Amino acid sequence: MYLYLIRHGIAEDVASTMPAENEVSHQSEIDRDELRSLTKVGRKKIAQVADRLTKLDMTFDLIVTSPLVRAHQTAEILIDKQLSSQLEVSADLKPIGNLPAWLMWWQARTIDRPISTLAIVGHEPNFSQWAELFVFGKVVDRFMLKKGGIIGLKFADDRLAIGTAQLMCLMPPKYLGDGKN
Amino acid sequence: MYLYLIRHGIAEDVASTMPAENEVSHQSEIDRDELRSLTKVGRKKIAQVADRLTKLDMTFDLIVTSPLVRAHQTAEILIDKQLSSQLEVSADLKPIGNLPAWLMWWQARTIDRPISTLAIVGHEPNFSQWAELFVFGKVVDRFMLKKGGIIGLKFADDRLAIGTAQLMCLMPPKYLGDGKN
Numbered sequence: 001m002y003l004y005l006i007r008h009g010i011a012e013d014v015a016s017t018m019p020a021e022n023e024v025s026h027q028s029e030i031d032r033d034e035l036r037s038l039t040k041v042g043r044k045k046i047a048q049v050a051d052r053l054t055k056l057d058m059t060f061d062l063i064v065t066s067p068l069v070r071a072h073q074t075a076e077i078l079i080d081k082q083l084s085s086q087l088e089v090s091a092d093l094k095p096i097g098n099l100p101a102w103l104m105w106w107q108a109r110t111i112d113r114p115i116s117t118l119a120i121v122g123h124e125p126n127f128s129q130w131a132e133l134f135v136f137g138k139v140v141d142r143f144m145l146k147k148g149g150i151i152g153l154k155f156a157d158d159r160l161a162i163g164t165a166q167l168m169c170l171m172p173p174k175y176l177g178d179g180k181n
Numbered sequence: 182m183y184l185y186l187i188r189h190g191i192a193e194d195v196a197s198t199m200p201a202e203n204e205v206s207h208q209s210e211i212d213r214d215e216l217r218s219l220t221k222v223g224r225k226k227i228a229q230v231a232d233r234l235t236k237l238d239m240t241f242d243l244i245v246t247s248p249l250v251r252a253h254q255t256a257e258i259l260i261d262k263q264l265s266s267q268l269e270v271s272a273d274l275k276p277i278g279n280l281p282a283w284l285m286w287w288q289a290r291t292i293d294r295p296i297s298t299l300a301i302v303g304h305e306p307n308f309s310q311w312a313e314l315f316v317f318g319k320v321v322d323r324f325m326l327k328k329g330g331i332i333g334l335k336f337a338d339d340r341l342a343i344g345t346a347q348l349m350c351l352m353p354p355k356y357l358g359d360g361k362n
Binding site for chain 2: 142154167171172
């Protein structure tokens with residue numbers, strides 16, 4: 001089984017979705033963070049990455065995304081570019097999510113419905129740490145995953161087991177885009 | 182300091198450089214292996230990778246290559262594409278080389294001549310294992326480095342110390358080429 005961990009693209013600052021100073025708001029900082037959208041540049045770069053993957057004939061059986069706006073918008077661009085026809089949302093892919101919880105969800109999701117190539121769209125520092133857990137069985141904080149970057153893992157069978165993956169690729173978006181930073 | 186480990190391109194089979202059956206030869210298998218050249222496809226793919234790196238404005242202060250023909254030819258293509266103006270050969274980058282020996286050579290080489298971006302051209306399984314040593318301090322055999330693939334490491338200072346690097350990228354050549362496998 002192949003798993004691609006894709007970090008969302010460049011998003012607005014938290015500040016731009018914050019209420020004005022004299023405005024009363026019961027939104028917590030976490031709620032506001034969840035509403036941040038991709039910037040115009042962020043959308044463009046994700047579209048370039050998606051175009052490159054399309055050119056390489058890559059497709060995913062399924063894309064699962066964090067429900068946060070910036071992640072969902074990133075996943076939608078991948079769907080628009082026909083990298084997959086299936087999009088699902090998993091709350092365990094939120095920035096506060098953890099790998100064991102998501103794996104439990106995934107296990108339930110895939111009973112009798114095996115998936116051989118999965119892409120998940122989410123956040124840092126989760127995704128680089130999850131990749132390290134899949135590869136080494138522990139977090140070492142050594143993988144650098146930029147916004148719009150992709151980590152590709154290969155598992156021996158159709159089970160996403162911790163400490164069993166091979167690292168196929170870790171790609172900063174600039175290598176997949178148009179050659180501009 | 183940045184270190185890029187680049188695996189040589191696709192090379193001829195050992196067989197194609199072997200003496201005919203009725204020919205007397207004192208060449209060992211290792212000697213014959215050292216003479217293997219890049220194939221036409223191998224040259225083309227390395228040139229595509231080099232073109233992509235050039236487009237990304239990448240340059241190396243120095244390229245150090247294994248003396249084996251397929252590695253040296255790979256390094257020459259990178260030089261031809263102006264990714265560096267300096268090429269050196271290190272016998273410690275041979276397939277039988279080991280990281281501590283090469284690091285000793287490198288330390289001597291760089292006394293009073295610091296290098297901030299270095300590319301080394303060599304072989305598997307050495308290079309993926311060396312990258313793992315730089316990142317984790319031990320070999321786990323989990324990094325997949327294809328022919329023409331690149332691993333990019335970032336060190337905290339200008340010293341190549343084992344167990345201290347961050348993994349910036351691990352790129353199979355197909356993502357850097359023309360989109361064909």
